[in-house]
Amino acid sequence: MGVPRPLESLPSPTGPDSARVVLLGGGELGKEIALEAQRLGLEVVVVDRYDWAPAMHVAHRRYVVDMMNAEALKTIVEREKPLAVIPEIEAVNTDALLELESRGFHVTPNALAVKLAMNRIELRRFAAEKLGLPTTRYAFAESGEEAYEACEKVGYPCLLKPEMSSSGHGHVKVDEPSKRLVEKAYEESVRHARGSSRRVIVEEFVALEAEFTVLAYRWIGDDGRPRTSTMEPVEHWRYGRYHYVESWQPSERRSLLGEAKRIARTVAEALGGVGVYGVELLLTRDGRLLFSEVSPRPHDTGLVTLASQDVSEFAVHVRAAIGLPVPEVKLLTPAASYAVYADTENAWFPRLSGVYRALAMRGIDVRWFGKPFTYKGRRMAVVLARAESVEEARRRAREAARILQVEARRR
Numbered sequence: 397m398g399v400p401r402p403l404e405s406l407p408s409p410t411g412p413d414s415a416r417v418v419l420l421g422g423g424e425l426g427k428e429i430a431l432e433a434q435r436l437g438l439e440v441v442v443v444d445r446y447d448w449a450p451a452m453h454v455a456h457r458r459y460v461v462d463m464m465n466a467e468a469l470k471t472i473v474e475r476e477k478p479l480a481v482i483p484e485i486e487a488v489n490t491d492a493l494l495e496l497e498s499r500g501f502h503v504t505p506n507a508l509a510v511k512l513a514m515n516r517i518e519l520r521r522f523a524a525e526k527l528g529l530p531t532t533r534y535a536f537a538e539s540g541e542e543a544y545e546a547c548e549k550v551g552y553p554c555l556l557k558p559e560m561s562s563s564g565h566g567h568v569k570v571d572e573p574s575k576r577l578v579e580k581a582y583e584e585s586v587r588h589a590r591g592s593s594r595r596v597i598v599e600e601f602v603a604l605e606a607e608f609t610v611l612a613y614r615w616i617g618d619d620g621r622p623r624t625s626t627m628e629p630v631e632h633w634r635y636g637r638y639h640y641v642e643s644w645q646p647s648e649r650r651s652l653l654g655e656a657k658r659i660a661r662t663v664a665e666a667l668g669g670v671g672v673y674g675v676e677l678l679l680t681r682d683g684r685l686l687f688s689e690v691s692p693r694p695h696d697t698g699l700v701t702l703a704s705q706d707v708s709e710f711a712v713h714v715r716a717a718i719g720l721p722v723p724e725v726k727l728l729t730p731a732a733s734y735a736v737y738a739d740t741e742n743a744w745f746p747r748l749s750g751v752y753r754a755l756a757m758r759g760i761d762v763r764w765f766g767k768p769f770t771y772k773g774r775r776m777a778v779v780l781a782r783a784e785s786v787e788e789a790r791r792r793a794r795e796a797a798r799i800l801q802v803e804a805r806r807r
Contacts, residue, residue, distance in 0.1 A: 564638025
């Protein structure tokens with residue numbers, strides 16, 4: 397796997413020597429990546445499975461393809477010849493990324509890291525067995541019978557998760573030792589799996605005290621060697637959803653943050669490459685700090701860095717991807733984010749109401765992602781709040797989010 401050479405100059409976009417990046421995925425995170433790339437004068441090419449994904453609104457070119465179609469992805473990258481290929485979503489053909497990397501294209505952070513992070517079973521083996529990181533108790537299974545044996549080993553309650561899926565799909569909780577219930581849970585879990593795999597991971601279900609994302613980042617120094625650092629850990633909470641709802645910086649659980657950063661650095665350095673890694677950690681009510689997952693890209697909980705830091709996670713990712721230096725990232729102010737989700741199905745070209753009142757509040761910004769349609773539980777916007785304290789920032793973000801409503805388009 398390669399890393400970019402230090403970039404000494406930036407050409408003009410759309411010209412004969414223009415430099416470009418290809419984003420594989422154009423959601424709200426991709427949109428922020430695209431905006432940072434645009435600020436540096438890069439040409440931005442966005443690829444996604446549906447038209448007018450948010451990042452496409454700020455791209456020079458867009459392609460709509462099946463993201464699991466290896467030939468389609470390779471054809472686009474070969475045509476565009478980017479400085480960097482930047483995967484933004486999990487549902488992408490990783491074998492195509494490995495092949496492109498073998499041909500000399502730079503994948504951010506690297507193709508193997510993207511492939512490993514998508515696979516829960518291989519990632520758990522990597523983190524727990526290779527790196528020796530603390531995790532929940534776990535076992536693997538690929539049949540209903542094996543799933544029951546795994547649940548008996550791990551203990552109840554436990555969670556069954558497909559080997560590969562996204563957004564919490566296929567996560568099934570089993571509360572009691574019933575073979576019938578476990579086999580039913582197993583079939584429900586694999587029904588939501590991406591691809592044809594019937595393997596699941598069975599995990600200990602833990603009572604959570606807090607969740608963290610540590611944004612570790614790697615970039616190329618002026619000596620041509622990779623360097624690794626971390627941003628201030630982001631604390632967040634889901635409020636019963638699969639996705640985060642609220643995140644904030646700085647965390648006030650100061651005694652844990654040094655160990656959280658150490659775990660994140662260990663993961664990022666082992667995965668290699670350059671760019672941002674979102675390392676997810678769990679704090680259990682019995683005081684254990686456990687590795688959970690890693691995203692090989694900016695993390696949704698890190699949207700708060702748009703308000704809190706001098707350089708956001710998105711700016712760091714773009715700079716690292718194309719070989720530009722990343723200074724030490726500084727936390728400028730306490731800040732919080734609060735996500736706004738849709739409650740309506742299939743509303744095309746929805747509206748966000750309450751914007752005037754929300755933006756009239758002190759320290760509030762709103763990011764309306766511009767997704768062309770809704771489904772129930774889809775994240776459509778985020779509120780960002782700055783304040784003199786984390787408590788006040790969180791209060792402002794919640795208050796502004798309560799004002800905002802995703803509505804069907806008026807006819």
